[in-house]
Amino acid sequence: MKRRDYGQYCGLARALDLVGERWALLIVRDLTIRPRRYTDLQSGLPGIPTNVLSTRLKELEQAGVVERRVAPAPQRGVVYALTPVGQELEPVLLALGRWGSSQLGDPRPGDVISPDAAVLNMRANFQPAEAAGVTGSWEIHVGDLVAYAVLTDGKFESGTGPAPSTPDLVMTARLGADDVPSYRAFVKAAKAGKVDLVGPRELLDTFLRVFTAPKAA
Amino acid sequence: MKRRDYGQYCGLARALDLVGERWALLIVRDLTIRPRRYTDLQSGLPGIPTNVLSTRLKELEQAGVVERRVAPAPQRGVVYALTPVGQELEPVLLALGRWGSSQLGDPRPGDVISPDAAVLNMRANFQPAEAAGVTGSWEIHVGDLVAYAVLTDGKFESGTGPAPSTPDLVMTARLGADDVPSYRAFVKAAKAGKVDLVGPRELLDTFLRVFTAPKAA
DNA sequence: CTGCATCCACTTTGATACTG
DNA sequence: CAGTATCAAAGTGGATGCAG
Numbered sequence: 001m002k003r004r005d006y007g008q009y010c011g012l013a014r015a016l017d018l019v020g021e022r023w024a025l026l027i028v029r030d031l032t033i034r035p036r037r038y039t040d041l042q043s044g045l046p047g048i049p050t051n052v053l054s055t056r057l058k059e060l061e062q063a064g065v066v067e068r069r070v071a072p073a074p075q076r077g078v079v080y081a082l083t084p085v086g087q088e089l090e091p092v093l094l095a096l097g098r099w100g101s102s103q104l105g106d107p108r109p110g111d112v113i114s115p116d117a118a119v120l121n122m123r124a125n126f127q128p129a130e131a132a133g134v135t136g137s138w139e140i141h142v143g144d145l146v147a148y149a150v151l152t153d154g155k156f157e158s159g160t161g162p163a164p165s166t167p168d169l170v171m172t173a174r175l176g177a178d179d180v181p182s183y184r185a186f187v188k189a190a191k192a193g194k195v196d197l198v199g200p201r202e203l204l205d206t207f208l209r210v211f212t213a214p215k216a217a
Numbered sequence: 218m219k220r221r222d223y224g225q226y227c228g229l230a231r232a233l234d235l236v237g238e239r240w241a242l243l244i245v246r247d248l249t250i251r252p253r254r255y256t257d258l259q260s261g262l263p264g265i266p267t268n269v270l271s272t273r274l275k276e277l278e279q280a281g282v283v284e285r286r287v288a289p290a291p292q293r294g295v296v297y298a299l300t301p302v303g304q305e306l307e308p309v310l311l312a313l314g315r316w317g318s319s320q321l322g323d324p325r326p327g328d329v330i331s332p333d334a335a336v337l338n339m340r341a342n343f344q345p346a347e348a349a350g351v352t353g354s355w356e357i358h359v360g361d362l363v364a365y366a367v368l369t370d371g372k373f374e375s376g377t378g379p380a381p382s383t384p385d386l387v388m389t390a391r392l393g394a395d396d397v398p399s400y401r402a403f404v405k406a407a408k409a410g411k412v413d414l415v416g417p418r419e420l421l422d423t424f425l426r427v428f429t430a431p432k433a434a
Numbered sequence: 435c436t437g438c439a440t441c442c443a444c445t446t447t448g449a450t451a452c453t454g
Numbered sequence: 455c456a457g458t459a460t461c462a463a464a465g466t467g468g469a470t471g472c473a474g
Contacts, residue, residue, distance in 0.1 A: 004445085004466090004467095006243065006264070007263065007264060007327055007328055007329055008243075008263075008328060008329050008330065008331060008334060009321070009324040009325075009328040009329065009330045009334070009397060009399055010314070010317070010321075010330070010331065010334030010337070010338070011313070011314035011315065011316070011317035011318030011319075011320075011321055011334075011337070011338060011341065012242065012243065012246055012310055012313050012314040012317055012334070012337060013243060013317070013334070014317035014318070014320055014321045015313040015314065015316050015317030015320070016242060016243070016313070016317070018317070018320060020237075020239070020242075021446095022237070022446085022447075023447095025229065025233060025237075026223065026225075026229065026230060026233070029227075029229055037455075037456085038455070038456050038457070039455060039456075042456095046224065046225075047223070047224060047448085048448090049447065049448045049449065049450090050449095050450095050456090050457070050458085051447085051448085051449095051457090051458075051459085051460095052446085052447065052448075053457090054456085054457060054458080055446095063320075064320075077455065077456085078455080078456065078457090085319075085320070088316060088319070089316055091312045091315075091316070092309070092312045092313050092316055093229055094312075095308045095309045095311075095312040095313075096228070096229050096232040096233070096309050096312075097227070097228035097229040097232065098228060098308075099228070099232050099305060099306055099308070099309055100227070100228035100229055100230070100231035100232030100233070100235070101228030101231070102228075102302075102305070103228075103231055103232070103235060103280075103281075103302070104226070104227075104228055104231045107226040108226075110224055111224060111225060111226040112224055112225050112226065113225065113226040113227070114225060114227065117225060117226070117227030117228075117229070117230070120227070120228070120229060121227070121228060124228065180226060182226055221447090221448095221464085221465095238465095239465085239466075254436075254437085255436070255437050255438070256435085256436060256437075259437095264467080264468095265467090266466070266467050266468060266469090267437085267438070267439085267468090267469095268438085268439070268440080268466090268467090268468095269465090269466065269467075270438090271437080271438060271439080272465095294436065294437085295436080295437065295438095
């Protein structure tokens with residue numbers, strides 16, 4: 001397998017050699033949420049040709065970013081997961097995601113929104129300073145989209161789907177007719193008070209403080 | 218000009234739509250150092266085909282990342298520069314560069330090292346906390362490579378070539394026979410004391426504290 | 435000389451079909 | 455479920471041409 005590379009002794013160039021090809025970072029994005037099967041990745045990445053997914057996974061494995069695991073007895077099958085090296089790409093994803101978000105206008109017709117993208121966006125908005133010492137758990141509902149966040153004395157964990165254990169606060173956004181369900185839309189609704197809550201109200205303010213960027217002055 | 222896009226309402230996907238194509242981020246890297254002419258970019262990006270450079274510049278201009286300026290009277294010609302939006306890509310470049318550096322082994326034969334890459338690497342190693350309140354200026358020589366760093370009460374500026382005004386300390390690395398001149402090689406030499414200094418010796422320690430990452434424990 | 439445009443061989447991608 | 459096979463279309467890399 002020949003790899004075309006930039007031929008520069010430079011961290012950026014090397015990074016692009018390893019994860020700069022089409023679809024690669026989106027695959028990594030999905031895997032940062034949790035290990036996935038081949039078909040999970042396919043459905044999370046609408047439009048990816050199956051042979052490209054297959055090729056990228058092999059390249060990322062070769063690059064030491066992704067690990068291919070064959071699950072043993074219980075639920076047999078193949079699972080792809082990030083290696084520790086791959087997990088260290090998270091700051092990169094967050095930096096790119098933040099920049100891209102700032103360039104992201106309204107959703108264009110045909111735009112898909114993926115639950116994984118929403119969780120990435122929540123992580124990109126996380127404010128460690130505000131989180132110091134905070135403990136709590138939240139579940140977010142916006143359209144079909146469900147995600148959760150858990151803070152344990154400032155330590156942050158998040159994912160798609162319902163919270164692993166009963167959350168302190170369940171928040172459901174009331175969306176306008178043509179609002180697209182995204183993390184942004186959720187935050188917008190929450191700030192406008194357009195959320196149904198199950199749990200103590202103060203935790204909503206905590207959530208907004210810890211999980212949204214303060215407005216620029 | 219039709220643009221192929223990922224069709225996801227996601228900051229990361231949008232970022233990749235805008236600057237994810239081959240060579241794009243390397244062009245941005247060179248422009249973060251200073252505005253460039255077309256031919257400067259060509260020589261800083263060995264191997265880039267001229268039509269690809271031309272296409273990328275147009276796409277980046279369309280994306281609002283790069284600005285094409287026609288210099289007026291004095292030295293007539295076209296200059297490409299980053300827009301404010303483009304400048305905000307710097308955290309992305311640093312994050313990618315840091316990750317890539319950690320995956321960067323020894324230089325492979327044929328690897329080119331560009332002065333711009335060295336400056337990016339220096340910036341990626343900058344420790345704002347250590348820099349607080351510090352003032353000083355340094356000029357680095359390693360092989361043919363010359364770069365500078367200026368700290369003004371913690372505010373950081375850097376670039377390729379000699380320092381804009383007389384530096385407080387000029388440091389010249391004494392390289393081994395087959396060491397490739399890079400920022401890394403410079404730091405390695407400096408830590409081993411293999412540098413010739415013109416200026417006060419204490420400033421070398423300051424430099425190493427502010428411009429290199431502390432070792433992991 | 436700078437700042438590209440054009441041409442062509444080759445590679446990669448996207449779309450679809452098919453298999454263990 | 456987890457891919458491989460096939461093929462047209464698009465993109466890349468390299469060389470060259472050319473106007474201002």
